[in-house]
Amino acid sequence: MDPQAKSELVIQGIAASKGIAHGQAFLYLQNELEVPLYTVDADKRGAEIERFEQALVVTRQQISKIQDQVARDLSPEEALIFDAHQLVLEDQALIGETIRAFEKTGLNIETCFNNIAQRYIQAFAEIDDEYLRDRSADIKDVAKRVLQVLLGQAASSLTELVEQRIIVAPDISPSESAGVDRSAALGIVTDAGSHTSHAVIVARSMKIPAVVGTRDLSSKLKNGDWLIVDGYEGLVIVNPTEQTLFRYGKIQQAKQTFETHLLAVNELAAETLDGVHVSLRANIEKPDEVALVRQYRAQGVGLYRTEYLFFATEEIPTEEQQYAAYREIVAGLAPAPVTIRTLDVGGDKPLPGRPDLIGPEANPFMGFRAIRMCLENPELFKDQLRAILRASAHGRVELMYPMISGPDELTRANNLLQEARLELTQRQQAFDPQLRVGAMIEIPSAAIASDLLAGQCDFFSIGTNDLIQYLLAIDRGNSRVAALYDPVHPAVLRVLQQIITAGHARNIKVSVCGEMAGDAIYVPLLLGLGVDELSMAPSLLPTAKYLIRTLKMSDARQLAQAALAQTDAKKTYALIEAFYHARMQAN
Numbered sequence: 001m002d003p004q005a006k007s008e009l010v011i012q013g014i015a016a017s018k019g020i021a022h023g024q025a026f027l028y029l030q031n032e033l034e035v036p037l038y039t040v041d042a043d044k045r046g047a048e049i050e051r052f053e054q055a056l057v058v059t060r061q062q063i064s065k066i067q068d069q070v071a072r073d074l075s076p077e078e079a080l081i082f083d084a085h086q087l088v089l090e091d092q093a094l095i096g097e098t099i100r101a102f103e104k105t106g107l108n109i110e111t112c113f114n115n116i117a118q119r120y121i122q123a124f125a126e127i128d129d130e131y132l133r134d135r136s137a138d139i140k141d142v143a144k145r146v147l148q149v150l151l152g153q154a155a156s157s158l159t160e161l162v163e164q165r166i167i168v169a170p171d172i173s174p175s176e177s178a179g180v181d182r183s184a185a186l187g188i189v190t191d192a193g194s195h196t197s198h199a200v201i202v203a204r205s206m207k208i209p210a211v212v213g214t215r216d217l218s219s220k221l222k223n224g225d226w227l228i229v230d231g232y233e234g235l236v237i238v239n240p241t242e243q244t245l246f247r248y249g250k251i252q253q254a255k256q257t258f259e260t261h262l263l264a265v266n267e268l269a270a271e272t273l274d275g276v277h278v279s280l281r282a283n284i285e286k287p288d289e290v291a292l293v294r295q296y297r298a299q300g301v302g303l304y305r306t307e308y309l310f311f312a313t314e315e316i317p318t319e320e321q322q323y324a325a326y327r328e329i330v331a332g333l334a335p336a337p338v339t340i341r342t343l344d345v346g347g348d349k350p351l352p353g354r355p356d357l358i359g360p361e362a363n364p365f366m367g368f369r370a371i372r373m374c375l376e377n378p379e380l381f382k383d384q385l386r387a388i389l390r391a392s393a394h395g396r397v398e399l400m401y402p403m404i405s406g407p408d409e410l411t412r413a414n415n416l417l418q419e420a421r422l423e424l425t426q427r428q429q430a431f432d433p434q435l436r437v438g439a440m441i442e443i444p445s446a447a448i449a450s451d452l453l454a455g456q457c458d459f460f461s462i463g464t465n466d467l468i469q470y471l472l473a474i475d476r477g478n479s480r481v482a483a484l485y486d487p488v489h490p491a492v493l494r495v496l497q498q499i500i501t502a503g504h505a506r507n508i509k510v511s512v513c514g515e516m517a518g519d520a521i522y523v524p525l526l527l528g529l530g531v532d533e534l535s536m537a538p539s540l541l542p543t544a545k546y547l548i549r550t551l552k553m554s555d556a557r558q559l560a561q562a563a564l565a566q567t568d569a570k571k572t573y574a575l576i577e578a579f580y581h582a583r584m585q586a587n
């Protein structure tokens, strides 16, 4: 923002993750670096060298932080690469030459450092030795970080966020969002995105307040601008006045009091007033969320998105690495069940390190993604299947396939699973022979053929995020059409009913793990339609449980029947909203 114009500005976006944040903006723009060129006054040259030395220290801290995170999330071996980066920062030739060039020319330190670094990068790149050629990439990476620190620019990766800031970006990819450090990210604001885009799902899991769909806000802000992110109402307030800050202080207090009450109720059973128990589980993206699953009293995990393990590394994780991660979750939660979903990449989730496996596509959401890619890469898929099977020996695992479009794909996936079982038997490695296998129902064809699929699996898990996207032809990540993304569209309700009926006709469990399950306003409707289990971000569980304890299942069933009879989605929404408010306010 223009530094002269410090007046408050309120921007309406889409409320994506509940909560209120107040802090300074951290712009994440991923632009190419532009290094300015100027001469430093003679009396400021000492300070310029100090600025350089300080930048080296800050860069060192950033790299250590990333290194610790990689060691924790992946393995100590993967973290070793950063040792090479630290060595670059200690390279006396690079540092000494930069300072000498500065003393000789008086040009700003960024220019001197950039010139010397580029010379080294070029020289190493031309060496006919693979090891030394790799050093060129290390110097390039480190030089970019040092320049960013010197220029006070946003870092090239969100993992580098050290101070507590509100991340503001045009968009954030799922893999970038996975690198966000909860302790540093106060809030997230993106110009693009919608309620079900993957970065938002990650923000919700981490309980980071988020507002998306702010159009061009990121291009108007400066690093360090003060903001309030209101994840309840979908507002971003730039340069909030004292009155606004006071008002938000009050709102936050009230929310916290209610949250404390919710947490107390969350210790009780998820049981309706007429005695029906509802299974509530958590969605997770990373092994370290096991603690949240317990803290929020989930009865297990209903969706573990394994692709986030693949996002954390440049290489495809090996069977052993996957097994270690899955076992940590499964053993950590045993005897509670953990539903592990096989790799769901493609669409808006590219696979880092192996972009060749999917390739550029004109229509990635309808492209070579998830189970389609896995079935065409059976060795990669079976590595994962064996890792999941082996983890099943340490607790209770349910396995499910994403993006199943019909019976043929489910048969092919199950055949590969059977091969994986036989391979483990030959290796004499243990797995649970009773492992339950389910299909996600998130493509309209699977929903329509759900009666056929029900005979081929042990449970259904409805992925409403994709199911609604494909049913209504609304890109789930596009803020321009987000308002048309309607979970109570008559077609959606009919399809939900059809899936539930098909599952129950075969006595299999039907759960919902899309974001609709975690939005309390839809909970009575889903239960009334007959859904057996809901799975959502851990922090959303208390509200869902609170609501369940205030309703009668018989009323929820009536609500669902009334909703199914409606032709106008707005009236349907009004019905479920009235049902919700009547129960939330009565308590």
Ligand code: PEP
Binding pocket: 201, 303, 305, 344, 442, 462, 463, 464, 465, 466, 467, 513, 514, 515
């Ligand atoms: C869904 O599509 O509803 C779902 C749960 O899967 P994801 O959000 O990972 O696509």
Ligand code: MG
Binding pocket: 402, 442, 463, 465, 466
């Ligand atoms: Mg999906």
